[in-house]
Amino acid sequence: MNMTLDEAIEKITADAEELGLEYFPVNFEIVPIDVMLEVMSYGLPTRARHWSYGKSYEYQKISGEMGYSKVYEIVLNNDPSYAFLLDTNSLIANVMVAAHVIGHVHFFTNNYLFKQTDRKMVYQAAARAQRIEEYIEKYGIEKVEHFMNIAFSMDKHIDWHKGVHRGTYSGPKRVFKKKAKREFDDLLSKDKKNVKEVIENKGFPPHKEWDLLWFFINYAPLETWQRDIFEIIREESFYFYPQFYTKIMNEGFASYMHAELMHRFDDIAPEDHLEFCKIHERVVQPGSNKLNINPYFLGFTIFNDIKKRWDKMHKDGESEITGLQKIYEVVEAEDDISFVKNYLTQELVDDLKMFAYKRAFDKSRNEFIQIESMDKDDVAEHVVSKLYNYMSPEVYIERASSDGIELVHSSQDNTTLDEKHLEKVMEYIYEVWGGMVNVSTKDVNGEEVNYTYDELGFSHISDDDLSSSLFAGMD
Amino acid sequence: MPKNRLTDNLSDIWKLKKRGKRDSDRHKELVRDAIKKQGRDLITEYNIIRSDGNKKVKVPIKFLDQYKIKNGSSSKKGVGQGLDAKPGDRYRLRKPGKKPGKSGAGNEEGDVSFEAEVSIDELVDILLEELNLPWMEPKDSSEIEIENDEFSSIEKKGIMPNLDIKKTLIQNIKRNAAAGDAKVGDFKNEDLRYKVWDVEKEYQSNAAIYMMMDRSGSMSEEKRYIAKSFYFWMGQFLKRRYKNIKIYFIAHDVRAYFVNENEFFSINSGGGTQCSSAFKAAYDHIVAHHSAQYWNNYVFEFSDGDNWGDDNRLCVEYVEKLLPLVTAIGYGEIDVNGGRSWMGAENLLSTILHNEINRTRFVSLKIGSKDDVFDALRSFFNIDRFGYRATKK
Numbered sequence: 001m002n003m004t005l006d007e008a009i010e011k012i013t014a015d016a017e018e019l020g021l022e023y024f025p026v027n028f029e030i031v032p033i034d035v036m037l038e039v040m041s042y043g044l045p046t047r048a049r050h051w052s053y054g055k056s057y058e059y060q061k062i063s064g065e066m067g068y069s070k071v072y073e074i075v076l077n078n079d080p081s082y083a084f085l086l087d088t089n090s091l092i093a094n095v096m097v098a099a100h101v102i103g104h105v106h107f108f109t110n111n112y113l114f115k116q117t118d119r120k121m122v123y124q125a126a127a128r129a130q131r132i133e134e135y136i137e138k139y140g141i142e143k144v145e146h147f148m149n150i151a152f153s154m155d156k157h158i159d160w161h162k163g164v165h166r167g168t169y170s171g172p173k174r175v176f177k178k179k180a181k182r183e184f185d186d187l188l189s190k191d192k193k194n195v196k197e198v199i200e201n202k203g204f205p206p207h208k209e210w211d212l213l214w215f216f217i218n219y220a221p222l223e224t225w226q227r228d229i230f231e232i233i234r235e236e237s238f239y240f241y242p243q244f245y246t247k248i249m250n251e252g253f254a255s256y257m258h259a260e261l262m263h264r265f266d267d268i269a270p271e272d273h274l275e276f277c278k279i280h281e282r283v284v285q286p287g288s289n290k291l292n293i294n295p296y297f298l299g300f301t302i303f304n305d306i307k308k309r310w311d312k313m314h315k316d317g318e319s320e321i322t323g324l325q326k327i328y329e330v331v332e333a334e335d336d337i338s339f340v341k342n343y344l345t346q347e348l349v350d351d352l353k354m355f356a357y358k359r360a361f362d363k364s365r366n367e368f369i370q371i372e373s374m375d376k377d378d379v380a381e382h383v384v385s386k387l388y389n390y391m392s393p394e395v396y397i398e399r400a401s402s403d404g405i406e407l408v409h410s411s412q413d414n415t416t417l418d419e420k421h422l423e424k425v426m427e428y429i430y431e432v433w434g435g436m437v438n439v440s441t442k443d444v445n446g447e448e449v450n451y452t453y454d455e456l457g458f459s460h461i462s463d464d465d466l467s468s469s470l471f472a473g474m475d
Numbered sequence: 476m477p478k479n480r481l482t483d484n485l486s487d488i489w490k491l492k493k494r495g496k497r498d499s500d501r502h503k504e505l506v507r508d509a510i511k512k513q514g515r516d517l518i519t520e521y522n523i524i525r526s527d528g529n530k531k532v533k534v535p536i537k538f539l540d541q542y543k544i545k546n547g548s549s550s551k552k553g554v555g556q557g558l559d560a561k562p563g564d565r566y567r568l569r570k571p572g573k574k575p576g577k578s579g580a581g582n583e584e585g586d587v588s589f590e591a592e593v594s595i596d597e598l599v600d601i602l603l604e605e606l607n608l609p610w611m612e613p614k615d616s617s618e619i620e621i622e623n624d625e626f627s628s629i630e631k632k633g634i635m636p637n638l639d640i641k642k643t644l645i646q647n648i649k650r651n652a653a654a655g656d657a658k659v660g661d662f663k664n665e666d667l668r669y670k671v672w673d674v675e676k677e678y679q680s681n682a683a684i685y686m687m688m689d690r691s692g693s694m695s696e697e698k699r700y701i702a703k704s705f706y707f708w709m710g711q712f713l714k715r716r717y718k719n720i721k722i723y724f725i726a727h728d729v730r731a732y733f734v735n736e737n738e739f740f741s742i743n744s745g746g747g748t749q750c751s752s753a754f755k756a757a758y759d760h761i762v763a764h765h766s767a768q769y770w771n772n773y774v775f776e777f778s779d780g781d782n783w784g785d786d787n788r789l790c791v792e793y794v795e796k797l798l799p800l801v802t803a804i805g806y807g808e809i810d811v812n813g814g815r816s817w818m819g820a821e822n823l824l825s826t827i828l829h830n831e832i833n834r835t836r837f838v839s840l841k842i843g844s845k846d847d848v849f850d851a852l853r854s855f856f857n858i859d860r861f862g863y864r865a866t867k868k
Contacts, residue, residue, distance in 0.1 A: 054498030
């Protein structure tokens with residue numbers, strides 16, 4: 001290429017404007033692989049330290065060294081945006097990646113989900129990380145880490161529609177005290193406050209509460225620094241939510257755009273062009289595993305199809321807008337669930353030979369897959385089935401009082417909860433709430449199961465005997 | 476037009492380059508703690524036992540779990556592409572994990588595992604800590620401080636079992652004589668003289684380990700594996716403590732044979748069992764070559780308890796003869812089937828030894844499965860500790 005990366009970015013910027021892209025300015029930085037993996041592990045490079053990012057970093061390193069994954073770029077949703085390119089990439093590769101990044105930033109800037117995120121998150125995260133450093137200084141790494149572990153154990157359980165900033169329930173502000181932990185303390189205490197409170201708090205929370213961290217931030221007997229940690233991690237969860245819900249679209253659009261922008265380089269040497277094609281192919285290939293579909297490929301294919309269909313309709317006078325305009329509209333208004341359901345056509349499903357399947361085991365415990373359908377609605381449903389509820393079980397708080405807290409898992413398709421993890425999370429909640437924790441769910445056969453965590457530890461009742469359920473018999 | 480630009484200072488401003496390392500160090504530290512908690516499992520890890528010396532071993536280590544409320548099983552639904560398929564078609568799947576290397580590519584949390592290189596030495600560190608055997612840690616100097624539990628001074632204060640009767644009698648007579656009536660009797664507290672465990676420091680770094688095992692037909696591969704796990708760690712731990720170690724392998728049926736390590740763990744015979752033959756062989760060898768004055772002798776015997784009835788007395792006899800010559804001696808009875816109906820528990824060698832030999836340097840253990848090896852090691856090396864504890868004033 002007879003231009004520098006600087007010049008190439010300048011050209012891409014001009015071409016992007018011509019194409020009608022509107023986006024936050026981007027700061028590009030070329031970094032070595034270690035920094036790249038670090039930024040990737042953190043998601044937000046400025047956020048507070050936690051061992052889980054170290055774990056992810058190690059994992060990325062190992063899989064990179066083994067050749068399982070190759071990372072080209074990382075881009076942050078922020079105004080201005082920040083993007084990281086790899087120093088070992090060839091110039092042509094980084095030019096293409098820069099074009100791809102601009103696609104992402106347009107997506108961040110315009111998509112309806114992203115519009116609800118904090119655009120100064122990179123700086124917010126840095127300030128919060130500073131506060132957490134102070135907590136570490138004051139309370140020690142173990143305590144702070146422990147509270148972060150607790151917050152991360154529930155961070156996917158937010159209520160997007162109620163939003164990141166929401167007021168407390170109407171009515172008088174309730175405060176819950178920690179219940180005495182020793183067995184006979186309630187007998188020894190002079191007033192029978194605890195007993196009364198259970199009855200008083202019959203209707204609390206006033207409705208199913210899905211935002212677990214929010215609930216504990218507002219109603220659990222936490223110390224200020226603990227509450228702050230919960231708030232920080234909850235807000236980060238809201239920040240990352242749109243990325244999770246737009247993976248197919250976001251990658252598809254960025255890939256569509258890098259192809260579009262790269263076509264406008266007319267003086268690319270043949271060997272550079274060949275390399276560009278190779279990388280592009282690698283990014284948007286269907287995937288060698290036939291039981292999977294590469295989201296880059298799926299998104300890219302659907303956007304190309306939208307372009308083609310709307311250009312034709314526009315030409316035939318059936319649509320006022322062109323294919324590209326339609327693409328911008330889709331980018332603004334959809335998320336992966338609606339995108340796949342609305343724009344995956346039967347023709348595409350047939351062309352790509354897509355199929356919906358289920359996994360099962362035969363009598364001799366060998367796993368097999370069974371093809372269920374090639375109908376586009378079924379295929380679309382299967383594609384998005386993993387996205388619902390932030391990829392987490394649906395769990396809400398049913399009731400809470402000073403005595404304890406009851407959560408319900410509304411199980412879909414007989415999905416169960418991972419018991420080992422549940423036990424630990426219930427232990428966390430027990431600590432946070434300061435009273436007995438109850439979780440009701442169903443087992444694989446659809447039978448009711450009740451888990452309890454109290455001063456005696458973890459136990460479960462799966463029989464008809466639910467009498468020890470915290471609130472049994474109260475209704 | 477947006478101003479896109481190249482920058483070159485973010486890494487510094489955001490202190491990148493340090494975070495990944497710092498947090499992965501922290502993760503490794505937590506993983507190490509987790510290994511410690513898994514000490515029991517590692518004790519019988521096949522790959523470790525198989526290796527010899529201080530070689531590095533591969534230990535499968537899971538990344539630390541980050542606990543979440545999550546589904547009990549992964550989604551059974553999927554979408555594929557590029558297959559000419561029709562509804563109802565079935566495809567068999569290769570069992571996951573059969574393709575080495577590929578399994579690491581999974582990205583589901585908790586699903587990820589990799590093998591970490593850990594040296595035997597590091598593992599011994601971890602296990603000693605987990606077994607709570609700090610006195611097994613190597614001392615600074617190459618010479619090792621050995622505390623001999625000789626009764627070498629006589630004092631007035633003490634506990635009854637250590638009463639030195641002879642000295643007390645003399646004291647009693649002396650006192651009565653001074654009062655004009657040289658007789659024995661009318662004991663007063665001031666007459667009492669006690670033996671005191673005195674600590675004699677010696678610099679001695681020799682240990683002889685006698686690893687003994689029943690090789691009768693009933694000692695299945697599983698039982699031999701249990702013995703091997705135990706002996707592997709016993710050797711590793713003692714290496715920490717002594718500079719010069721000699722290990723002897725004694726296999727026996729009704730007779731005992733000195734064999735090499737390979738033979739020891741592989742040979743089976745169809746013969747009967749007389750455990751006393753091994754204890755006798757160890758006794759004879761110690762007397763001839765490893766006097767307790769210069770050697771720390773460790774003797775251990777594994778059997779499945781099928782000992783000939785009249786041999787049990789002989790075992791007791793030899794263990795008693797060995798006691799003054801050893802630092803620690805033990806007997807492990809491996810019973811993987813959980814109790815035998817045809818032989819009363821009271822007739823088992825482990826029971827007899829346990830009842831007859833009531834000494835701090837001896838332990839008789841029952842091992843039901845390889846999970847018990849951890850506890851067996853702890854018990855065996857604890858007699859070591861209690862032996863020394865008794866020497867403290």
